[in-house]
Amino acid sequence: MTDRQSSPRRIVVLISGNGSNLQALIDAQARNTFPGNIVAVISNRPGAFGLERAQKVGIDAITLDHKEYDSRESFDQALQAGIDAYRPDLVVLAGFMRILTPEFVRHYQGKMLNIxxxxxxxxxxxxxxxxxxxxxxxxxxxxxxxxxxxxxxxxxxxxxxxxxxxxxxxxxxxxxxxxxxxxxxxxxxxxxxxxxxxxxxxxxxxxxxxxxxxxxxxxxxxx
Known part of the structure; x- marks a missing residue:
């Protein structure tokens, strides 16, 4: 394996609200349940409680308010740039209440999960x-x-x-x-x-x- 393959997987989590599934992932990470690190949490809604959950354990917590963008496409382009800055191996949707554009989905094809x-x-x-x-x-x-x-x-x-x-x-x-x-x-x-x-x-x-x-x-x- 290369160093990248043997290192913990880098995970970015997208949320819109309370973040209970985010908390389940944070807890699992703390128990070393999976060989991965949540490196960032991004919310499209300011004040989402899930951001506090991330901050509490030292995970980067970012707000990207979709209301500040004039189209779904422009928001998704900004979101993609924000995600890619963290070089993720996996993108996890955890109560992310947005319909994603086809271009965004194709960019993460095979490495984006939803519940x-x-x-x-x-x-x-x-x-x-x-x-x-x-x-x-x-x-x-x-x-x-x-x-x-x-x-x-x-x-x-x-x-x-x-x-x-x-x-x-x-x-x-x-x-x-x-x-x-x-x-x-x-x-x-x-x-x-x-x-x-x-x-x-x-x-x-x-x-x-x-x-x-x-x-x-x-x-x-x-x-």
């Missing part, structure tokens, strides 16, 4: 917990996937399922799903940092084996 609170391909977009309840689903969950130009449509890496319980509200369901988010996102980042996880021909591969369309599915019957 989405549904069992993709179900419920791309917003209000996933409410939609699952309205549909009468018996199970719901969360997916980590590679980012492609299709919104919430890149190849799945891992999913965690939780049962939908009698009397669930979007809030109670979201709470249980979020517990699983904090478990599976650091795991997917670990696989990537260990060079076990790749994307080829619009498919996710783990240890050289193509994953099924759902990714690895973890069922949590009691959650």
């Amino acid at each position: 989405h609170p549904s069992l993709l391909p179900k419920y791309q977009g917003l209000h996933t917990h409410k939609r699952a309840l309205e549909a009468g689903d018996t199970k719901h969950g969360v997916t980590v996937h590679f980012v492609t130009e299709e919104l919430d449509g890149g190849p799945n890496i891992v999913q965690a399922e939780v049962p939908v319980l009698h009397g669930d509200t979007p809030e109670t369901l979201a709470t249980r799903v979020q517990l699983q988010e904090h478990l599976i996102y650091p795991e997917a980042v670990r696989w990537y940092c260990e060079e076990r996880l790749t994307m080829e021909n619009n498919s996710a591969l783990l240890d050289g084996q193509k994953l099924p369309s759902s990714g690895i599915v973890i069922s949590n019957a009691e959650s």
Whole structure:
């Protein structure tokens, strides 16, 4: 291996709000769960609490307010420049509430991950917990996937399922799903940092084996 290959993977995390998944990654890094370092956290919203989480542990915390740009393209160009200044091996979207331009996505093809609170391909977009309840689903969950130009449509890496319980509200369901988010996102980042996880021909591969369309599915019957 070269020095770059043997050194910890450099990770940039993009957020828009509270940053609970960012905190899960920070905690995992502190436990040496994966051979990677979060070198910067960037938020498109000033005052996002996730920035405080980063600052607390000495990670560069940057605000790039999308409202200061006159187009999605100009914002994404500035964001790309800000990310690339840190020479990242991996870009992690952790509650980053922006639809990304195709050019931006292609620039990070195969090295950008997202987490989405549904069992993709179900419920791309917003209000996933409410939609699952309205549909009468018996199970719901969360997916980590590679980012492609299709919104919430890149190849799945891992999913965690939780049962939908009698009397669930979007809030109670979201709470249980979020517990699983904090478990599976650091795991997917670990696989990537260990060079076990790749994307080829619009498919996710783990240890050289193509994953099924759902990714690895973890069922949590009691959650």
